[in-house]
Amino acid sequence: MSLAVERDGTPLVARRRRGWRGWIAVVLIVIVAAVLLLWASSTFTASEKGRADPESHGPDGYRALVEVLRGHGVSVEIARSHSDVARLLEDESSTLVLPDPYTLSDDTVRGLIDAASTTVLLDPSSAVLDLAIPGAEIVGYGAHEVAAKCDLPAAENAGTIRPGALMTGGDLSCFPEGEGAGLISETRDGRTVRALDASLLFTNASVTENGNAALALALLGEHESLVWYVPSWNDSDTQRASDATLADLTPGxxxxxxxxxxxxxxxxxxWRGRRFGPLVAERLPVTVRASETLEGRARLYARARDTGHAAHILRRRSIAELGRLLGMGRGATPDAVIDAAAAAVAGPRDALRILLTGPAPTTDAELVELSDRLAQWEAAIRAAVRTEGKRS
Incomplete structure (x- = not known):
């Protein structure tokens, strides 16, 4: 039994095997790339979820504060849905930690605030701030460390802090700077709402600065129970027709x-792509001799009257030939070849240097003269080398 063989002598079976190896390599690369993309996507999602999260160890998380509160006997419950928050606030007086609830409706936010004995707004938006403390607004940002200067014991015992957002409103203001204050508070119907920018005060990276830790423990540890709400897009009660995604609007x-x-x-x-494997060797329809190529280039140089280019080629070839005759390697510099050639025939070194590296000829007659002089030097070096060889 004989194997099918292509023109270049390679068996078809081996050629096809190499083709399948190429496809297998492509499939493996795609699989590895997909796995890496999924891993990077999960890592990115986890890191984004950890920002401003009470269970995050990152610099923007609040894990350190939560652990300290638990160490002081405060029961901290972390809720990731507003329904869990409402359930945890049903039967006992608790403190509600409420970051900006950007996915909840105004009615839901009011219901959560009304269910808690004390609500602490962490980094609230202007809309949520006005909703929780009517008339309150953000007027700027702090730039200096300031003292409490108010009658709130939790703030007075903290000493100084460097507030983030500065707010106005409420019936109590602490840590004043300029037209606003770093902490505002209002009590209505036995329920208290306090607001401050915790993104620069209570995070893992900043809680140990100034009086931040003392202020955090006093505000969030007021009651034995604390419910910390973590907003997310998965927990939303504001889904409307106008919020429909592109997938919802796309026909089936x-x-x-x-x-x-x-x-x-x-x-x-x-189907149309090139198959994997070595390139197919094909015979050229015409064989061009080297001498014909040389003559063709010479005619082009002559027609273009490019005597400078032709002289450069002649000099480069002559330097290589002289170096070969003198037994010098290919890496020999023109100066080294000139010195060795002049020493071999006891000839004028400067004249040879001008001949090999001087200005280019401008006319055909000068080019012919240059070629003749180069040939004379090569002949002289060849004769000197032969004479030296006979003597040895």
Whole structure:
């Protein structure tokens, strides 16, 4: 039994095997890239979730504060849905820690605030601040360390802090700077709402600065129970028709059509793409001799009257030939070749240097003269080398 063989002598079976190896390599690369993308996506999602999170160890998280509160006997419950917050606030007086609830409606936010004995707004937006403390607003940002200067014991015992956002409103203001204050508070119907910018005060990276830790423990540890709400897009009660995603607005036939087009494009690429494997060796229809190529280039130089280029080629070839005759390597510099050639025939070194590296000729007659002089030097070096060889 004989194996099928292509023109270059390679068996078809071996050629096809190399082709399949190429496709297997492509599939493996795609799989590895997909795994790396999924890993990077999960890592990015986890890191984004950890920002401003009470369970995050990162510099923007609040894990250190939560652990200290638990160490002081405060029961800290972390809720990631507003329904869990409402359930945890039903039967006992508790402190509600409420970061900016950007996914909740105004009615839901009011209901959570009304259910807590004390609500601490961490880094509130202007809308949530006005909702919790009517008339309150953000007027700037702090730039210096300031003292409490108010009758709130939790603030007075903290000493000085460097506030973030400065606010106005409420019935009590602490840590004043300029037109605003770093902490505002209001009590209505036996329930208290306090607001401050905790992103620069209570995070893992900043809680140990100034009086931040004392202020955090006093404000959040007022009651034995603390409920910390963590907002997210998965916990929203504001979904409306105007919030529909692109997938919701896309007709059902679009996705199958796109998948079919993608598969068609892949199949077309495989069908029309070059097969993997070595290039096919083909015989040239015409064999061009080196002498004909040389003559063709010479005619082009002559027609263009490029005597400078032609002289450069002649000099470069002559330097290489002289170096070869003198037994010098290919890496020999022109100066080294000139010195060795002049020493071999006891000839004028400066004249040879001008001949090999001087200005280019400008006319055909000067080019012919340069060629003749180079040939004379080569002949002289060749004769000197032969004479030296006979003597030895």
């Amino acid at each position: 036939w679009v996705t199958p059509a796109l998948v079919l087009l993608a598969l068609t494009a892949v199949l077309a690429a495989i």
